[in-house]
Amino acid sequence: MLEKIRRDVEETFADDEGRLAHVKGVVATALLLARKLKLDRRKTLVAAYLHDITKNISVKAHKALIKEYYPEEALADLTPPLYHALSAAAYVRKFYGIDDAETLRAIGSHTIGRPRMTPLEKVLFLADYIEPNRPYPISKEVRTIAFNDIDKAVFTAIDHSIRHFEKEGGHVPETAYAARDYYAPKGACHG
Numbered sequence: 001m002l003e004k005i006r007r008d009v010e011e012t013f014a015d016d017e018g019r020l021a022h023v024k025g026v027v028a029t030a031l032l033l034a035r036k037l038k039l040d041r042r043k044t045l046v047a048a049y050l051h052d053i054t055k056n057i058s059v060k061a062h063k064a065l066i067k068e069y070y071p072e073e074a075l076a077d078l079t080p081p082l083y084h085a086l087s088a089a090a091y092v093r094k095f096y097g098i099d100d101a102e103t104l105r106a107i108g109s110h111t112i113g114r115p116r117m118t119p120l121e122k123v124l125f126l127a128d129y130i131e132p133n134r135p136y137p138i139s140k141e142v143r144t145i146a147f148n149d150i151d152k153a154v155f156t157a158i159d160h161s162i163r164h165f166e167k168e169g170g171h172v173p174e175t176a177y178a179a180r181d182y183y184a185p186k187g188a189c190h191g
């Protein structure tokens with residue numbers, strides 16, 4: 001199955017070099033983090049390869065996939081650029097028959113995180129944020145933290161994203177705020 005997944009990803013992003021490079025960067029980074037945390041290598045590979053598989057489908061297609069597996073409310077808190085996490089989780093259930101809850105959760109929360117993430121969720125969330133093709137200085141900073149203190153890295157990434165979206169005037173999902181509160185170092189205050 002891993003070979004098929006790898007081939008499918010290459011085909012899906014045959015015309016999207018940047019995305020393919022990103023996915024490969026996420027795979028490599030997720031494997032490094034997973035090894036450090038002694039996580040299942042196969043599950044990590046499946047989640048990392050498939051996390052963005054629906055990235056380039058239409059909004060209508062995202063919604064249709066999500067509605068098959070998630071309650072109506074799941075969409076309400078999200079903006080369209082965030083749909084692909086849930087639609088990718090739905091896609092891997094539907095087309096690969098993957099029903100492992102941890103894998104589906106990791107794919108489903110890779111964009112904004114959530115409180116009480118499992119180790120695999122944190123690994124994928126961070127790998128997506130820090131993989132070497134990410135050009136932002138904050139990605140480098142979080143990368144350094146991730147290999148020392150994974151929860152602190154999660155907090156730093158979410159906090160930075162929230163501040164960025166607030167500055168841009170974009171919608172910040174409630175789940176992102178809840179995740180930031182959950183991972184905030186004790187005594188921290190966000191104004």
Ligand SMILES: [Fe+2]
Nearest residue numbers: 051052084111
């Ligand atoms: Fe993504």
Ligand SMILES: [Fe+2]
Nearest residue numbers: 026051052128
């Ligand atoms: Fe990604």
